Amino acid sequence: MDYEPPLLEIYKTLLQASLDDDDVDVGIHTSQKPDWCELPLIDLSKLSLGHHEREECMEEMSGAAKTWGFFQILNHGVSQELLQILRCEQLEVFRTPFAHKSSGNFLNLPARSYRWGNPSATNFRQLPWSEALHMFLPDIARMDYQHQSLRSTVEAFASVVAPLAESLVQILAHKVNIKFSYFQENCSAKTSFLRLNRYPPCPFSSRVFGLLPHTDSCLLTIVHQDHVGGLQLMKDGNWIDVKPNPHALVVNVGDLFQALSNGTYISAKHRVVAAEKVERVSVAYFYSPRKDSLIESHIMPPMYRRFTFGEYKEQIEKDIKETGDKVGLSRFLL
Ligand SMILES: O=C(O)CCC(=O)C(=O)O
Numbered sequence: 001m002d003y004e005p006p007l008l009e010i011y012k013t014l015l016q017a018s019l020d021d022d023d024v025d026v027g028i029h030t031s032q033k034p035d036w037c038e039l040p041l042i043d044l045s046k047l048s049l050g051h052h053e054r055e056e057c058m059e060e061m062s063g064a065a066k067t068w069g070f071f072q073i074l075n076h077g078v079s080q081e082l083l084q085i086l087r088c089e090q091l092e093v094f095r096t097p098f099a100h101k102s103s104g105n106f107l108n109l110p111a112r113s114y115r116w117g118n119p120s121a122t123n124f125r126q127l128p129w130s131e132a133l134h135m136f137l138p139d140i141a142r143m144d145y146q147h148q149s150l151r152s153t154v155e156a157f158a159s160v161v162a163p164l165a166e167s168l169v170q171i172l173a174h175k176v177n178i179k180f181s182y183f184q185e186n187c188s189a190k191t192s193f194l195r196l197n198r199y200p201p202c203p204f205s206s207r208v209f210g211l212l213p214h215t216d217s218c219l220l221t222i223v224h225q226d227h228v229g230g231l232q233l234m235k236d237g238n239w240i241d242v243k244p245n246p247h248a249l250v251v252n253v254g255d256l257f258q259a260l261s262n263g264t265y266i267s268a269k270h271r272v273v274a275a276e277k278v279e280r281v282s283v284a285y286f287y288s289p290r291k292d293s294l295i296e297s298h299i300m301p302p303m304y305r306r307f308t309f310g311e312y313k314e315q316i317e318k319d320i321k322e323t324g325d326k327v328g329l330s331r332f333l334l
């Protein structure tokens with residue numbers, strides 16, 4: 001299969017180099033959780049009903065952002081048909097030979113749009129069993145003509161998900177007294193990006209992750225995962241499965257919204273567990289500000305020192321290089 005990235009080879013090399021006991025199962029798979037752990041499922045159609053329903057829906061959203069950092073939404077405006085077509089397009093584009101995908105200008109997108117594994121992994125447990133295509137929204141239009149149907153599908157998805165993210169942010173901001181004008185001034189179609197993820201079947205699914213535990217470095221993320229499942233989030237110290245719901249989109253708070261809300265909203269850790277026999281795809285939209293945007297909470301006393309998004313990204317890169325870990329917001333605690 002010439003389209004698979006050489007994850008197996010890298011895994012073997014890292015395994016040989018590793019001093020760890022290679023037979024240790026790192027406890028990636030958690031047992032089934034009881035029903036009360038179900039992630040909040042919020043019906044956005046309530047927003048266009050009466051005042052009471054609208055208020056209730058907004059309250060559910062901010063409640064979930066405070067206690068989970070995650071929630072699912074229904075009646076979000078992205079059609080089932082579009083999500084299905086996108087899944088097929090995604091599967092197809094990742095079937096391109098690896099040599100071509102990794103050539104540097106795949107699809108006529110900027111270099112580093114196609115990513116796989118982890119170039120700085122020193123241990124097989126730091127090797128995410130996945131590949132991805134990152135696209136800033138204006139780059140979608142650059143996609144070459146051979147991939148016209150992928151381009152129009154991704155464009156259609158972006159055109160619905162971008163205003164959806166804005167309206168969710170508007171509600172969450174309102175609930176913690178952050179002016180929506182902040183987001184209007186600092187975020188645009190040029191600053192947010194999409195990621196198409198693919199997780200190949202993984203013969204070592206108890207030892208490596210599809211995607212390593214992380215928090216998102218943006219303001220807000222909207223994800224659609226397919227029927228395979230594997231997304232897990234951290235709640236009160238436990239990993240909880242986000243059961244796939246074909247009708248729902250998953251929304252999570254990013255680091256920057258945690259900082260802006262002075263820790264009221266939680267940027268929860270999450271990860272993807274790899275599946276042994278089947279491939280999985282997901283699409284994520286990261287609502288992000290400009291690099292020079294100032295991230296500062298007006299809630300007193302502030303937990304974090306003010307910083308720019310650019311500064312945050314630089315710090316993350318530095319920490320990853322030096323410690324192998326993103327570290328993230330705790331670096332900016334006062
Ligand atoms: O694949 C998923 O379900 C989650 C993806 C994710 O967390 C990310 O791309 O940051």
Ligand SMILES: [Fe+2]
Binds near residue numbers: 216
């Ligand atoms: Fe994520």
